[in-house]
Amino acid sequence: MDLIGICLFKRNVSILTTLNRCRIFNSVVRWRDQKKLYTYKSLSDSAPTDLTRTYFSFSVRGSLFPKSLSLTSRSRRLGTEFKSPIQAVPVIIQPTREFHTSGRLKALPAPVIWLVLKPIQKLVAIILGRSIRKWWLALPANKKQLFREWMRRRRWHLAGAGAGFMFFISLFFLTHLDESPVTGRSRLLVFSRENFLELAQFTSDGYMEEFKESLLPASDPRHQVVEQVVQHIAQRNQDIAEISSVSWTVHVVDGPTVNAFVLPNGEVFIFTAMLEAVADVHQLTFILGHEMAHALIGHAAEQASLSHVVELLSLILLTAIWAICPRDSLAVLGQWIQTKLVQFLFDRPFSRKLEAEADQVGLQLAAKACADVRAGPVFWQQMEISEQLRGEPTIPEWLSTHPSHQNRVRQLDRLVPEALELRGRCDCPTLPAADPRVIFSKSVRLILENAKKQEVMEKEENNEKGRMLPLPQTPPVPAQGAPLGGLLASSALPQNSA
Incomplete structure (x- = not known):
């Protein structure tokens, strides 16, 4: 097999097949052909490289290997070592991409978790309070009295527990204070x-x-x-x-x-x-x-x-x-x-x-x-x-x-x-010297004055029309044989003219 056959992967071999054939142990690259196991030893004693997540591409450059670097091949059957007839050129190994079988999962933001847990917290509080009420109602009178006496004897312990609870709440507030941008106002910030x-x-x-x-x-x-x-x-x-x-x-x-x-x-x-x-x-x-x-x-x-x-x-x-x-x-x-x-x-x-x-x-x-x-x-x-x-x-x-x-x-x-x-x-x-606030106030005042004038003028016109064409107080009685449609039309004239 020539140098190109040693250094380059075959194009028709898939990535997974190449990974199955390749192994790296203490900076030694080995890959199998059908008959031989080829080995490339690196000059540096670098840590072992993991090939389970990356595959490699090999390229050939024109400069020769140094004398201390040799490309050897070992026969699986005979185990004999021989040098390559051609002093090869350096082989560059570089990662090209990662394999991902699935997308990375992102944690939900804290506000979303709180919104989801908010109704659950209320439900738990309701169930707890209702359970306490049923438990108390089911207690006999003597046990209720014993519980009251126990509460009276432990009142200072309970007060101390309440004071400790308030202390931790105050400490929580103090450790979550933040300064508001621009205004510099102190505020409570639980969510960042x-x-x-x-x-x-x-x-x-x-x-x-x-x-x-x-x-x-x-x-x-x-x-x-x-x-x-x-x-x-x-x-x-x-x-x-x-x-x-x-x-x-x-x-x-x-x-x-x-x-x-x-x-x-x-x-x-x-x-x-x-x-x-x-x-x-x-x-x-x-x-x-x-x-x-x-x-x-x-x-x-x-x-x-x-x-x-x-x-x-x-x-x-x-x-x-x-x-x-x-x-x-x-x-x-x-x-x-x-x-x-x-x-x-x-x-x-x-x-x-x-x-x-x-x-x-x-x-x-x-x-x-x-x-x-x-x-x-x-x-x-x-x-x-x-x-x-x-x-x-x-x-x-x-x-x-x-x-x-x-x-x-x-x-x-x-x-x-x-x-x-x-x-x-x-x-x-x-x-500009003109203040928009003053201009707007004057415009609104002018519009209101014009609206009032228009309203007064409409009222005066209506009054004049009412005096010119007064409406009858009682509807006229139609004469014998008079057409009904003409009378309705005549009674509707003043209303239409108004």
């Missing part, structure tokens, strides 16, 4: 931002599947405008690590919902109805800055962390409710009251707080992007008037997860002077 980046990918895939039929193409002018605004905001705020480390991707959904949201991984979703609701690019910059602020601060992880802690603490109260209430119907009512108290005392106030913080940070992002930050309060005034014109009911703020439009306008008005100073330090062009 990395966990929510993994969860955001699952959520993004779900939204892409849901909106796949209504996504605008990248060539659409509306998509291009949003893309330019998002990239401009990200470029002007590169000093914030949470913005510069994320790749921002835009998706414009053709839909009637006035909404926009940004996932923690930088996926921006905005509906065309929101593009129709904004008056100019300055308002659009403020809205996108607000949504990007949610992502860079990590409000989703913060809100889930607080909800997780409150849920765990409420499980103790839920168990006590089902243990104390004498009937299941009362326990269900107590559980419903507990759920509403948690919503109105913790969840919704905290959500409104995060929205107000996103307004503040979003206004700063828009200011650094050289937008007219005075347009921010105007947008929420427009939204309030639009909802009134559509006849939508006004929800009290304590029932909502968002601040009311009026409170948002007042808060942004307080933040506008600071945002204008920040904008002036960012080498932005000078803003």
